[in-house]
Amino acid sequence: MIEINGITKAYDGIRAVDxxxxxxxxxxxxxxxxxSGSGKTTLLRMIxxxxxxxxxxxxxxxxxxxxLPGHELRRAIGYAIQGYGLFPHRTVAENIATVPKLLGWDxxxxxxxxxxxxxxxxxxxxxxxxxxxxxLSGGQQQRIGVARALAAEPAVLLMDEPFGALDPIxxxxxxxxxxxxxxxxxxxxxLVTHGMEEAIRLGDRIAVMDKGRLLQFTTPAEIIAHPASDxxxxxxxxxxxxxxxxxxxxxxxxxxxxxxxGEPIDASxxxxxxxxxxxxxxxxxxxxxRHGAIVGRVTRESLIAKAGxxx
Amino acid sequence: xxxxDLAEEMSGHTDTxxxxxxxxxxxxxxxxxxxxxxxxxxxxxxxxxRANRIVAAKPVWLLSALPPLxxxxxLAVVIAASAILLLRTRPALRLIVCALTLxxxxxxxxxxxxxxxxxxxxxxxxxPGGSFWIVTFAFSIALADASVRLRMSPLGRxxxxxxxxxxxxxxxxxxxxxxxSILREYANRADVFWREARVHLLLAVGSLAVAAVVGIPLxxxxxxxxxxxxxxxxxxxxxxxxxSMALFGLLIAPLAWIGAHVPGAxxxxxxxxxxxxxxxALFAYSLLPMVSNTVAGLQSVPREARDAARGMxxxxxxxxxxxxxxxxxxxxxxxxRIVLVQNLGLAVLAGLIGGGxxxxxxFQGISQTATDLVLLGALPTVxxxxxxxxxxxxxxxxxxxxxxRSAEA
Numbered sequence: 001m002i003e004i005n006g007i008t009k010a011y012d013g014i015r016a017v018d019x020x021x022x023x024x025x026x027x028x029x030x031x032x033x034x035x036s037g038s039g040k041t042t043l044l045r046m047i048x049x050x051x052x053x054x055x056x057x058x059x060x061x062x063x064x065x066x067x068l069p070g071h072e073l074r075r076a077i078g079y080a081i082q083g084y085g086l087f088p089h090r091t092v093a094e095n096i097a098t099v100p101k102l103l104g105w106d107x108x109x110x111x112x113x114x115x116x117x118x119x120x121x122x123x124x125x126x127x128x129x130x131x132x133x134x135x136l137s138g139g140q141q142q143r144i145g146v147a148r149a150l151a152a153e154p155a156v157l158l159m160d161e162p163f164g165a166l167d168p169i170x171x172x173x174x175x176x177x178x179x180x181x182x183x184x185x186x187x188x189x190x191l192v193t194h195g196m197e198e199a200i201r202l203g204d205r206i207a208v209m210d211k212g213r214l215l216q217f218t219t220p221a222e223i224i225a226h227p228a229s230d231x232x233x234x235x236x237x238x239x240x241x242x243x244x245x246x247x248x249x250x251x252x253x254x255x256x257x258x259x260x261x262g263e264p265i266d267a268s269x270x271x272x273x274x275x276x277x278x279x280x281x282x283x284x285x286x287x288x289x290r291h292g293a294i295v296g297r298v299t300r301e302s303l304i305a306k307a308g309x310x311x
Numbered sequence: 312x313x314x315x316d317l318a319e320e321m322s323g324h325t326d327t328x329x330x331x332x333x334x335x336x337x338x339x340x341x342x343x344x345x346x347x348x349x350x351x352x353x354x355x356x357x358x359x360x361r362a363n364r365i366v367a368a369k370p371v372w373l374l375s376a377l378p379p380l381x382x383x384x385x386l387a388v389v390i391a392a393s394a395i396l397l398l399r400t401r402p403a404l405r406l407i408v409c410a411l412t413l414x415x416x417x418x419x420x421x422x423x424x425x426x427x428x429x430x431x432x433x434x435x436x437x438x439p440g441g442s443f444w445i446v447t448f449a450f451s452i453a454l455a456d457a458s459v460r461l462r463m464s465p466l467g468r469x470x471x472x473x474x475x476x477x478x479x480x481x482x483x484x485x486x487x488x489x490x491x492s493i494l495r496e497y498a499n500r501a502d503v504f505w506r507e508a509r510v511h512l513l514l515a516v517g518s519l520a521v522a523a524v525v526g527i528p529l530x531x532x533x534x535x536x537x538x539x540x541x542x543x544x545x546x547x548x549x550x551x552x553x554x555s556m557a558l559f560g561l562l563i564a565p566l567a568w569i570g571a572h573v574p575g576a577x578x579x580x581x582x583x584x585x586x587x588x589x590x591x592a593l594f595a596y597s598l599l600p601m602v603s604n605t606v607a608g609l610q611s612v613p614r615e616a617r618d619a620a621r622g623m624x625x626x627x628x629x630x631x632x633x634x635x636x637x638x639x640x641x642x643x644x645x646x647x648r649i650v651l652v653q654n655l656g657l658a659v660l661a662g663l664i665g666g667g668x669x670x671x672x673x674f675q676g677i678s679q680t681a682t683d684l685v686l687l688g689a690l691p692t693v694x695x696x697x698x699x700x701x702x703x704x705x706x707x708x709x710x711x712x713x714x715x716r717s718a719e720a
Contacts (some may be wrong), residue, residue, distance in 0.1 A: 075624030083621025089637050
């Protein structure tokens, strides 16, 4: 759990972060979204004390983050950034081993961990261990960057626009990977992004920032349904908010007993996909399948009703 | 079956034909070098004969500079080698042919010394003539070109350099050149020669070492403290523009004062002229490349790598030694290369102010109009600078495998 209490950072009297308080629960993904200059990166960097606050305090699992020397604190917190920051003079394995080495793990434990992480990110260890960063594609570099951040099994992972440099298809895969890994290890993640799309897709909760102030901190559904200000509403965009809302829930939520014709849709697919399919194929209801077996149906009526603004 | 065999044969045939087409026609650089060598052989003497050390030289053409059989043999070797350079031959073959030709030329010019000055005559001097130098130049360029075309690894180039050095040593040690005028000059000054060689290296390498010890930390400081960067680099820039003669002049007064007033200073050779001002001047000229290359090296470290290093919990020192320095090192080494080659050449000027080094021979030779004495100073200087450049280029490449590999990709 990360408790941020009234944190402020001023540069020459200008407040980059202005009295922000929020709490990130353990095992939660919080996305911090805002335009450039909103203070989102400064807020993130104050959690691992790359930036020292002017006022306020940050507690991690109840302990003030100033209890430890900065470098020791940072070894316990994962850190992944845009551009990845891989060390160009070190192999993939050496890059991943950075923090375990700083922590003084023995060699065998480091080697095992490196191979484990490479496999986790679908990179064949024997093939990638000895490669240099410049021999990797952008997507591979990004995965090594996250693997390196996770190497010492941190409870907290800080990410600053980690997918910013990827093309849309690779980015989508990387986002799925992150969600899967987060579920597997229940890592607490704070992720900074400038894209509301990404914030909605990844965040259990979203913190919207502007000019150093926290404007709203709530679930994606709430942000879409009840933006706290015009600024937040603009950031969400009004054009396709109905579909964004639908994209947050799985078909499972609206599945009901009954029959329907045609190709079934998977229970884990999003409501947005279900409605899109129903409209495209002109069907009033779609069969819902779970693990290949038909378990019921979802109706176009219920999907459309769900897409309206929640009360 | 037969049809497909035929087709295969035909395609194989056109392939070879295509290759022959692509490989036909003369090698351009080869043609140019052969033309230069031929012009040298026709218009310039192979040896220069002097009745004594300082009278005007009498040119001797190749065919009269050697016994007839040997002269024709040398000519045949040069012509055969030229033919190989003219055609588009494989780099390895060119390399070997050039090396052999150079060896034959070196032996021939030594033989010419013996042939033109039979032993009892100790006053007459024989020096290599224009055609020797021009043909040697042409084949050396061809050799360098072949080694580039071979894409030799840094270690391969170092080995080639060692081999060349070894061959040169063998040539000198065997006495094959003892009858040539440069070595006659050397024989008269053997002790002095090696003393001056040591002084020359001390001046060039010593001032580089001091410049590195001072310049690298200064560069790091410049990088860390942005406010002093411009001031310091500009001051060093101005220092760099002072002509060396003027700098020697400027140093006379302060160094003479130190020599006279600081106890023990004159005992270690600090005086207005001599080795001290030469050392100080070389050091001053070395500072700018050392400092600016250190700054450039540190600037070349990716910002993200530095941020990631800090974000993962490396301490200031760990970041400096594990990220900043290794990544800046190739650029710093490039600075060392620039300084070393520059200093080996500049150290000749120390001879002007009694500082010693190979410059002593150069300036003595100029004042006595004894060309061979000038060469006794100049040739080792050129050889040293050349060897240093090759050696450090190879080291820079070894230290920086990243950029080389990506350049190949």
